[in-house]
Amino acid sequence: MDIAFKASTNSYTSHQHWLYSTKYQCQYGFSFTHLNDRKRSPMVPCVRAVSGKSDLDFSDPSWKQKYQEDWNRRFSLPHITDIYDLKPRLTTFSLKKNRTDGGSLSADKWNGYVNKDDRALLKVIKYASPTSAGAEWPRKEIYYEPAEVKAAIVTCGGLCPGLNDVIRQIVFTLEIYGVKNIVGIQFGYRGFFEKGLKEMPLSRKVVENINLSGGSFLGVSRGGAKTSEIVDSIQARRIDMLFVIGGNGSHAGANAIHEECRKRKLKVSVVAVPKTIDNDILFMDKTFGFDTAVEEAQRAINSAYIEARSAYHGIGLVKLMGRSSGFIAMQASLSSGQIDVCLIPEVSFTLDGEHGVMRHLEHLLEKKGFCVVCVAEGAGQDLLQKSNATDASGNVILSDFGVHMQQKIKNHFKDIGVPADVKYIDPTYMVRACRANASDAILCTVHGAFAGFSGITSGICNTHYAFLPITEVITKPKRVNPNSRMWHRCLTSTGQPDFH
Ligand SMILES: Nc1ncnc2c1ncn2[C@@H]1O[C@H](COP(=O)(O)OP(=O)(O)OP(=O)(O)O)[C@@H](O)[C@H]1O
Numbered sequence: 001m002d003i004a005f006k007a008s009t010n011s012y013t014s015h016q017h018w019l020y021s022t023k024y025q026c027q028y029g030f031s032f033t034h035l036n037d038r039k040r041s042p043m044v045p046c047v048r049a050v051s052g053k054s055d056l057d058f059s060d061p062s063w064k065q066k067y068q069e070d071w072n073r074r075f076s077l078p079h080i081t082d083i084y085d086l087k088p089r090l091t092t093f094s095l096k097k098n099r100t101d102g103g104s105l106s107a108d109k110w111n112g113y114v115n116k117d118d119r120a121l122l123k124v125i126k127y128a129s130p131t132s133a134g135a136e137w138p139r140k141e142i143y144y145e146p147a148e149v150k151a152a153i154v155t156c157g158g159l160c161p162g163l164n165d166v167i168r169q170i171v172f173t174l175e176i177y178g179v180k181n182i183v184g185i186q187f188g189y190r191g192f193f194e195k196g197l198k199e200m201p202l203s204r205k206v207v208e209n210i211n212l213s214g215g216s217f218l219g220v221s222r223g224g225a226k227t228s229e230i231v232d233s234i235q236a237r238r239i240d241m242l243f244v245i246g247g248n249g250s251h252a253g254a255n256a257i258h259e260e261c262r263k264r265k266l267k268v269s270v271v272a273v274p275k276t277i278d279n280d281i282l283f284m285d286k287t288f289g290f291d292t293a294v295e296e297a298q299r300a301i302n303s304a305y306i307e308a309r310s311a312y313h314g315i316g317l318v319k320l321m322g323r324s325s326g327f328i329a330m331q332a333s334l335s336s337g338q339i340d341v342c343l344i345p346e347v348s349f350t351l352d353g354e355h356g357v358m359r360h361l362e363h364l365l366e367k368k369g370f371c372v373v374c375v376a377e378g379a380g381q382d383l384l385q386k387s388n389a390t391d392a393s394g395n396v397i398l399s400d401f402g403v404h405m406q407q408k409i410k411n412h413f414k415d416i417g418v419p420a421d422v423k424y425i426d427p428t429y430m431v432r433a434c435r436a437n438a439s440d441a442i443l444c445t446v447h448g449a450f451a452g453f454s455g456i457t458s459g460i461c462n463t464h465y466a467f468l469p470i471t472e473v474i475t476k477p478k479r480v481n482p483n484s485r486m487w488h489r490c491l492t493s494t495g496q497p498d499f500h
C-alpha cells in the first residue's frame with residue numbers, strides 16, 4: 001500500500017499528492033515542512049481543522065481518501081502563517097563558519113536545508129530526497145527577526161537525564177541564528193507567576209558546562225499551571241519563542257499556552273521537547289533520558305543480582321520508575337540478562353495461587369538457589385489499595401508496589417517455612433538524577449520555532465527527527481504492547497511464565 005500523507009496544509013490536492021506518493025513510494029509519512037504549499041488569501045485568518053479520528057471502513061471505496069484526509073487534519077502542524085500573512089526571510093542560521101570543504105559547496109548544499117518534500121515515515125524507512133535530514137534542521141526561510149527575538153526555555157515535571165544538554169543545545173542554536181535575548185524560566189511553569197523567581201539570562205558562556213551534571217539548571221516543578229496567567233506573563237515579558245521541555249503534562253500545558261496565544265493573536269511560537277525517562281510519549285521511538293535510565297537501572301539490577309546470588313536463597317528485588325508504562329523495566333530486564341521475573345503495568349498477573357508469582361519464586365529458589373525480580377512502579381496497582389491522592393499536577397499518586405512486593409515475598413516464604421533473604425533496591429531517583437549518556441545528550445529543537453511552527457513537539461519518529469502537533473502526542477501515554485516482539489524478547493530472556 002503506497003500512501004504518502006502530506007500533513008500540514010489544507011490547500012494541496014489529492015491528485016498532486018498521489019503523484020508524489022507514486023514517485024517516492026512513501027508510506028504513512030509525517031510531513032516535515034510544507035510552507036510553500038500554503039495558498040491563502042492575504043489577511044484572511046485561517047482556522048485550523050480540528051483533529052478528528054474515525055474508524056476506517058475498508059469496504060468503503062473511498063477509504064483511502066478518507067484516511068488521507070483524516071491524517072491531513074490530524075498531523076497538520078500549526079503555523080504562524082495560519083493567523084498572519086507573513087513572508088519569510090532568508091535564514092540567519094549557517095554552519096559555514098565550521099566548513100571544511102574549502103568553499104567548494106554552495107551555502108545551500110553545505111547547510112543541507114531541508115525542503116518541503118522531506119518527511120519521516122512511520123512504517124518504512126525511506127529518504128524522501130537525497131538531502132533529507134529529518135525535520136529538526138534549518139529551513140532556508142524563517143519567520144522571525146533573530147535580533148529582535150526574545151526566547152525563553154522552561155523545564156517542567158520530574159527530572160530526566162539530558163535536561164541540561166537540551167537547554168545548552170537550544171541556547172547554542174539560538175545564538176547561531178543571532179538571537180541575543182535568551183532567558184530561562186525557573187522551576188517550571190511556576191517561574192511564570194511566582195514572585196521572586198527571576199528570569200535567568202542565558203548565553204553560551206552561561207550554559208557551556210551545564211551538561212556536565214544531571215538535573216535541570218533551571219529547576220523543575222509540578223503543578224500550578226494557570227494558562228491565562230502564564231500567557232499574561234509571556235505577553236508582559238515580550239517572549240516570542242517558548243521552549244517547553246517536559247513530559248505529557250508539560251506538553252498539555254504547552255498546547256494550552258499555544259492555543260491561548262492563538263486566541264490572543266500573539267506571534268509566539270511554542271515548541272515542546274519531549275522529556276521522560278518513562279519513554280511514554282506517543283509516536284516517539286525513544287525520548288531523551290530513557291537510554292541513560294536503562295543503563296543506570298542495569299547497575300541496580302546488577303547489584304541486586306550479586307546480592308541475591310551471594311546470599312543463601314537470595315531474592316533480589318528492584319523497583320524502577322514507570323507510572324503507566326513499563327518500558328524502563330522491560331528494557332533494563334532484557335538488556336541486563338539477570339532478571340527472572342519482570343512485572344509491568346501493561347501486563348496483569350496474580351501473586352498467589354498455583355500460577356502466581358510467589359509459586360514461581362519458590363520454583364526458582366529450588367532450581368537455581370536465587371532469583372532477581374524487577375518491577376515497574378505502576379505494576380500490580382489492581383492488587384493494591386487505591387489512595388485517590390494526586391500530586392500537584394493532578395497525577396495519581398500510586399501505591400508503592402516495590403515495598404508491597406518486598407513484604408509479600410518475605411511473608412510468603414516465612415509462611416511456607418522456606419528461608420529467603422530478600423534484598424530490595426529502589427534506585428528510582430538515582431536513575432533520574434544522573435548525567436545523560438552519549439545518545440541522550442544529542443537533541444535540539446530550535447529550527448521548528450524559526451520556521452514558524454507553534455504547538456508542536458519534535459522527536460525521533462522511525463529513526464528521523466520529526467515535528468508532530470502536540471495534540472496528537474498527548475491523547476494517551478505510549479505503553480508497552482504485550483504482544484510486541486520486545487515484550488516477548490523480555491519474556492524469553494527472563495523465562496517467566498504467564499502468571500494467571
Ligand atoms: N492538562 C494540562 N493542562 C495544562 N497544564 C498541565 C496539564 N497537565 C499538566 N500540566 C502542567 O504541566 C506541568 C508538568 O506536568 P507533570 O507534573 O504532569 O509532568 P510531566 O510534564 O508529565 O513530566 P513527567 O514525565 O516528569 O511526569 C505542571 O506544571 C502541570 O501543572
Ligand SMILES: O=P(O)(O)OC[C@H]1O[C@](O)(CO)[C@@H](O)[C@@H]1O
Pocket residue numbers: 157158159247276277278321322323324377391
Ligand atoms: O516523585 P516525582 O518527582 O513526582 O516523580 C515520579 C514520577 O516521575 C516519572 O518518572 C515521570 O517522569 C514517573 O514514572 C514517576 O511516577
Ligand SMILES: [Mg+2]
Pocket residue numbers: 157247248249395
Ligand atoms: Mg507526566
